[in-house]
Amino acid sequence: MKGRGARGYVTTNVTTVLIVDDEPGICHMLAEAMASLGLRPQTALSGGDALTILAREPVGVVVTDLNMPGLHGLELLAAVRRGHPRCRVILMTGVQDSGWLARALELGAHDYFIKPLDVFQVAQAAIAAGQNAPGPLPLRAARAxxxxxxxxxxxxxxxxxxxxxxxxxxxxxxxxxxxxxxxxxxxxxxxxxxxxxxxxxxxxxxxxxxxxxxxxxxxxxxxxxxxxxxxxxxxxxxxxxxxxxxxxxxxxxxxxxxxxxxxxxxxxxxxxxxxxxxxxxxxxxxxxxxxxxxxxxxxxxxxxxxxxxxxxxxxxxxxxxxxxxxxxxxxxxxxxxxxxxxxxxxxxxxx
Ligand SMILES: [Fe+2]
Ligand SMILES: [Fe+2]
Missing domain, CATH: 1.10.3210.10 (Hypothetical protein af1432)
Structure with a gap:
């Protein structure tokens, strides 16, 4: 189904997923997995680039790394929740820490994954987030x-x-x-x-x-x-x-x-x-x-x-x-x- 979005862009019910990671290899692997499952992936190598893309076009889900040079993933999460409240955010990190997890929960993250990633699992989570399924984060964060x-x-x-x-x-x-x-x-x-x-x-x-x-x-x-x-x-x-x-x-x-x-x-x-x-x-x-x-x-x-x-x-x-x-x-x-x-x-x- 196609239609005109508020900004005049052609929109479909295919979710656009913005993948943000300073490692190009991770962006590439995730983008391939997402495309193969019918999502429309976009990539950015920094939080700043991600915000530029978000200002330019509609994005349903952001999948972001936490530790990146420049804008930290939690800062990007906060900016997305402020400026694009309908966009869901999934976090990825190499370090499990209940401090950031609590902060992510507070800021309204949808889900998180610990690296090394199962890229198809992340893609599935992006599909669920794009369909407005409730996120599993509150329960997992409470446990942590x-x-x-x-x-x-x-x-x-x-x-x-x-x-x-x-x-x-x-x-x-x-x-x-x-x-x-x-x-x-x-x-x-x-x-x-x-x-x-x-x-x-x-x-x-x-x-x-x-x-x-x-x-x-x-x-x-x-x-x-x-x-x-x-x-x-x-x-x-x-x-x-x-x-x-x-x-x-x-x-x-x-x-x-x-x-x-x-x-x-x-x-x-x-x-x-x-x-x-x-x-x-x-x-x-x-x-x-x-x-x-x-x-x-x-x-x-x-x-x-x-x-x-x-x-x-x-x-x-x-x-x-x-x-x-x-x-x-x-x-x-x-x-x-x-x-x-x-x-x-x-x-x-x-x-
Ligand atoms: Fe003392
Ligand atoms: Fe003392």
Whole structure:
């Protein structure tokens, strides 16, 4: 059946499929398979070229690679969904990653395939997409997300064991990471962060001092003041912690927060001397939570300070060590939820 499309082009019910891949060989193989199944293939070697073709002629389905120089496949997907909402998009990638899969789902992808491809399977999916069949992506993406959550949980349990081993060296820091996570989560919620960000802050707070595993015990639990050299060793722990987490793929985002948890708003912190909002927000939250817990608890070198003292210290250091917005949130939270402030064990016999 033939007719005139809105732009004056001759249209038929044969679906035009635009194949986008920076590897010409893949474009060619897919185009041949699609043509043999009665589709009308077009090819583009980049996302930019694909958008030019889409602006020029009607396309029913886009089949695109993800990792391409220039426009990434997910950016192309977003542009197609914005500018050509009736066009379906199928993704192809060499790397399976539930992060991009979740993003693809959010952006409205129809289906995805992992390379190496069965080109006829992809062509069949393009036929189904062209006939407006519902896409299988939501179910598959949901499964991948569940898998990722389980992997994160297992990874967190093992990594927490390492963090606990560090804390167990010093009786005064035994519950430090959990307590920092407690304050950090409440502050993140009080600041209105979305649930996903709160979870990121929680996990990073649980693991924030994991890099101390590389600091000798003699320095870690030294009762007296530290020498310059010993302090330099302690200062390595944010970068070392991030390095440990960088090798656990599900904690890549947490690694950034762990690296930044001793940065200071004024730029006087370490390891990178970042200033203000260039420090990740989660790291700024953990910095405040970490200091609150350290001040409220006893240490080998200090007695527990009162909540009033902590409020005063936070106020005094707002704009220097701490982000003033987070200090404000902490002061409001202390006021609203005094019962959630953790007291040192010596003052709280039931703890
Ligand atoms: Fe730390
Ligand atoms: Fe800490």
């Amino acid at each position: 997300l569940v898998d990722r959550t389980q992997v994160r949980q297992v990874a967190l349990e093992s990594t927490r064991a390492l963090a606990r081993a560090v804390e167990a060296k010093d009786p005064y820091t035994r519950r430090h990471s959990e307590q920092v996570a407690h304050y950090a989560v409440h502050l993140a919620r009080h600041l209105g962060l979305p649930a996903g960000e709160v979870e990121l802050v929680r996990v990073a707070a649980l693991l924030h001092d994991i890099g101390k595993i590389g600091v000798p015990d003699s320095v870690l639990i030294k009762p007296g003041p530290l020498t310059v050299e010993e302090f330099a060793l302690i200062r390595q722990h944010p970068a070392q912690g991030a390095e440990i987490l960088r090798h656990i793929s599900v904690f890549a985002d947490e690694a950034l927060l762990v690296r930044g948890h001793h940065e200071a708003w004024s730029g006087e912190g370490y390891p990178d001397g970042l200033v203000g909002e260039s420090i990740p927000l989660g790291a700024r939250i953990i910095n405040v939570a970490d200091s609150v817990d350290a001040m409220l608890m006893q240490r080998t070198y200090k007695v527990p300070y009162s909540v009033e003292f902590v409020r005063g210290e936070l106020t005094r250091s707002a704009g220097e060590q701490f982000d003033p917005k987070i200090v404000q949130a902490a002061l409001e939270w202390f006021e609203a939820f005094p019962e959630k402030i953790i007291q040192p064990p010596a003052l709280c016999p039931t703890a």
